[in-house]
Amino acid sequence: MxxxxxxxxxxxxxxxxxxxxxxxxxxxxxxxxxxxxxxxxxxxxxxxxxxxxxxxxxxxxxxxxxxxxxxxxxxxxxxxxxxxxxxxxxxxxxxxxxxxxxxxxxxxxxxxxxxxxxxxxxxxxxxxxxxxxxxxxxxxxxxxxxxxxxxxxxxxxxxxxxxxxxxxxxxxxxxxxxxxxxxxxxxxxxxxxxxxxxxxxxxxxxxxxxxxxxxxxxxxxxxxxxxxxxxxxxxxxxxxxxxxxxxNFVLLAIPFFILVGYLMEANGMSVRLIELLQHLVGRMRGGLNVVMVSAMVLFSGISGSKMADVAAVGAVLIPASRKSGQNPGSSVALLAASAVMAETIPPCINLIILGFVANLSIGGLFAAGLLPAALMAAALIAVSIFFGKPSSAVPPVLVERAAMGRMWLGAGVSLGLIAMIFIGFKSGFATATEISAFASLYAIVVGSLMFRELTPAAAWRSFVHAAARSGLVLFIVAAAQSLAFVLTLQQVPHAMGEFMVGLSQQSGTWLFMLLSILILIVMGSVLEGAAALIIFGPLLVPVASKLGIAPLHYGVVLVIAMGIGLFAPPLGLGLYGACLIGKVPVEQTVRPMLGYLGLLFVCLLIIAFVPAISTLLPKLMGY
Structure with a gap:
């Protein structure tokens, strides 16, 4: 040339x-x-x-x-x-x-x-x-x-x-x-x-x-x-x-809850919650890991996007784990495992998507996911304490009473957002979409008027990031719907339903449950979580109902199985995202991640074969 x-x-x-x-x-x-x-x-x-x-x-x-x-x-x-x-x-x-x-x-x-x-x-x-x-x-x-x-x-x-x-x-x-x-x-x-x-x-x-x-x-x-x-x-x-x-109006909850996550990070709510957790439990054995799991529990009760939660928590705690001498690969693995645990903590996007495509009550799914998430969180915290080292704990920090009061006030206002979400669902005052909209408004008002950290420029950046992230998720949802339509034309749902019912009639519903878990783990590892649920949720949930399995219980099992696949090496896209956030090569996380996933898989089997763990709260709340 x-x-x-x-x-x-x-x-x-x-x-x-x-x-x-x-x-x-x-x-x-x-x-x-x-x-x-x-x-x-x-x-x-x-x-x-x-x-x-x-x-x-x-x-x-x-x-x-x-x-x-x-x-x-x-x-x-x-x-x-x-x-x-x-x-x-x-x-x-x-x-x-x-x-x-x-x-x-x-x-x-x-x-x-x-x-x-x-x-x-x-x-x-x-x-x-x-x-x-x-x-x-x-x-x-x-x-x-x-x-x-x-x-x-x-x-x-x-x-x-x-x-x-x-x-x-x-x-x-x-x-x-x-x-x-x-x-x-x-x-x-x-x-x-x-x-x-x-x-x-x-x-x-x-x-x-x-x-x-x-x-x-x-x-x-x-x-x-x-x-x-x-x-x-x-x-x-x-x-x-x-x-x-x-x-569909229901899916509007996805961009709004993602927006809440970005606003929460921009207005300082994220840092306040993590600081409070560090002062409450950071000095115990394995304290930093306990803080990480606890932070994911709280953040997942505010933002519907698990990767937004991973980014908010990981940005603060992964550098802290490096300073305390912990293996960053193990820390990122625990962060990813905590994201799996948080898949059923409302207002999880995947619960909303499953409720939409499988015609299940979203409020019922939210209630059904709480105790399973509590079981998995307790297991991760127990392992963190049992295997934790005193040297990995956060060193004691003396905080003035006035500063401690401001920390409690800031964290309390942040927890008010969680209370708004749960009270909104329980009272029936508004739908999931409407609650997510008011949660966004709450985050804007608190960040700009009370914390005085949410500037107009920061708020605009939050809207830009939320629009791009939700556009990415919704484009996958749209594409998965086009494929689901083609599968319906080919009568794949009908054929798959007949096969699964026949197999379960011969061997029992336990085999159907195990096959469902295996399918969602495999597909969750090769597809983004939403796509796996959109394609397989409408196929499997009606079959589960025919076999006498409570739909809300079964839906929670599907979401957890999908989450395990999403963060499972070597294919899980969620694990790669967590490694990028933690700036750690995937190879360093594989061994600890397999241990955490093994623990979560045992929890999943308990949840799958003890339906009361998922159905107790929905029954008490009238779902």
Whole structure:
């Protein structure tokens, strides 16, 4: 290449990066603004209904439309920052040259999926022009913003692909063209010898997932492979199912509870709670580990996002464990194990998702998860104390009475947020979404007026981070819904249900329970937790009901099993996230993590085969 061509290429690359940075600022701004508007709509609706007995008929439709739009703009921002999770274990086993080729093909596939979603979402908006929602609002106002968000995602995907040199891009295009050509030739000349649409979908999903393709895009691509191979389904059905997957008022609790977690960190609640725990139990045997488990219990009662909890607790306590001489790998392993324990502490996002897809009471699931979480927390604390060393305890710190009083006040205000969430559910005053909205408002007011640490800039950053994180989660939910729709067309739920019922009638419900645990552990390790529950929750919960297993009890078992898989080495995505937060190589955590997971697995078996642990509180609370 000539010097002039190289210079021209450098200028073009710089201009492209500046344009991408400007677009990222725009997607951040739009996603955060839509989330803020959604929060305002929900709070206004609740106040109008409860204080003035004047229900706002349009609030539900507007809130859902804003969430869909915010989710896709937030997912675009997450893609631009490279935050999309994917399975990297198998990819890392390939030779380096193969890794580059697989990465290039993956980047091209992300671009294809994003462009397909964008085109058909906009097409769906055009098709629904003139149609209205139940409240009389234009239906296309849901699909056009979704299409614009996906179009921004397409632009970011194109930038990621174009960062490579033209030879690598050409190689990726040739590989995809060759695969498509083989399929078209086979379908034309030897159709009987070709795999079925369902088999092609399964092969595509397994190969792309093992190749490290981000999970949301691997799920969406699997559904698209079926649509393309079947040939009879229009593309707008795919876009419609993705929108349908997140177009529900219940799921608004996800971005709001994630927002609570970021606000809690920005306004100082996180540090106050951890400081109080350190002064209460930090000087006992294994005190720092006890503080870590206790902090995860408290934080999980405020934020619905386990990775947000891991980040808040790990950012403070992992450095402290290094200073005290503890093995940081063991500390990160305990942090990850505590996140598994916290999977059933309300307001967990995965409980909300399972309640939505399996038609279970979310309040009932919240109640059913408390005692199982208490059992697992007690087991982790007992092990921390038994194996803890006095040298690992936090050294005594003398605190002035006034400072101690401020610490108790700050922690008490933080615990008030937990009380608000639980009282809201118990009283029935509001839904999970409405409670999450008021929890966000509480965190904003306390942080800005009482603690005086939540500046407008910090609050805005919290909205931006929450919009991107929730967009990432909701995009996976949307993609999983599109795959679940395809599985339903193939009657997979019916076939799986008949198989599991027949097997259990022969061997007993205990075998069904064990198989369910195994399925969710395996799928939780290769999929993001939400995707595993969306696909398998609706398949397995009805079968459990037929076999006489209490749905709330069974739902808790599924969520815990999924959590164990999510943090299990070598595939668990949650473990990789905890290691990134703790700045520790995964290899250092494997041995202690397996010990903690073994303990949690024993707890899971006790929970699974002693239903009263899960059903006692729901019965007492009337669920």
């Amino acid at each position: 000539s010097e002039a061509a190289i210079a021209s290429s450098g200028v073009d690359s710089g201009a492209r990066r500046r344009a991408t940075a400007a677009l990222l600022w725009a997607t951040d701004t739009v996603a955060a603004s839509l989330l803020a508007a959604d929060l305002a709509v929900v709070i206004y609706s609740v106040l109008a209904r409860s204080l003035f007995t004047a229900p706002v008929e349009w609030a539900d439709d507007v809130a859902r439309g804003l969430m869909v739009a915010s989710a896709f703009f937030g997912a675009a921002s997450a893609l631009a920052r490279g935050e999309n999770p994917g399975v990297v274990f198998f990819h890392s086993l390939l030779p380096e040259a193969w890794q580059d080729a697989v990465d290039d093909v993956g980047a091209a596939l992300v671009l294809v999926v994003a462009a397909y979603v964008a085109f058909h979402a906009i097409e769906l908006g055009w098709i629904t022009s003139g149609q209205t929602t139940g409240a009389g609002l234009p239906l296309q106002l849901t699909f056009y913003p979704m299409g614009l968000g996906a179009a921004c995602m397409t632009a970011f995907a194109a930038e990621i692909l174009l960062e490579r040199n033209w030879q690598r891009i050409l190689r990726a295009v040739i590989i995809l063209a060759a695969i498509s050509g083989v399929f078209l030739l086979g379908d034309t000349f030897v159709p009987d010898a070709m795999p079925s649409s369902g088999m092609l979908m399964l092969l595509g999903f397994v190969i792309t997932l093992a190749g490290g393709l981000p999970i949301g895009f691997a799920l969406a691509l699997a559904a698209l492979i079926f649509v393309w191979a079947e040939g009879s389904l229009p593309g707008v059905i795919f876009a419609q199912q993705m929108a349908r997957g997140i177009d």
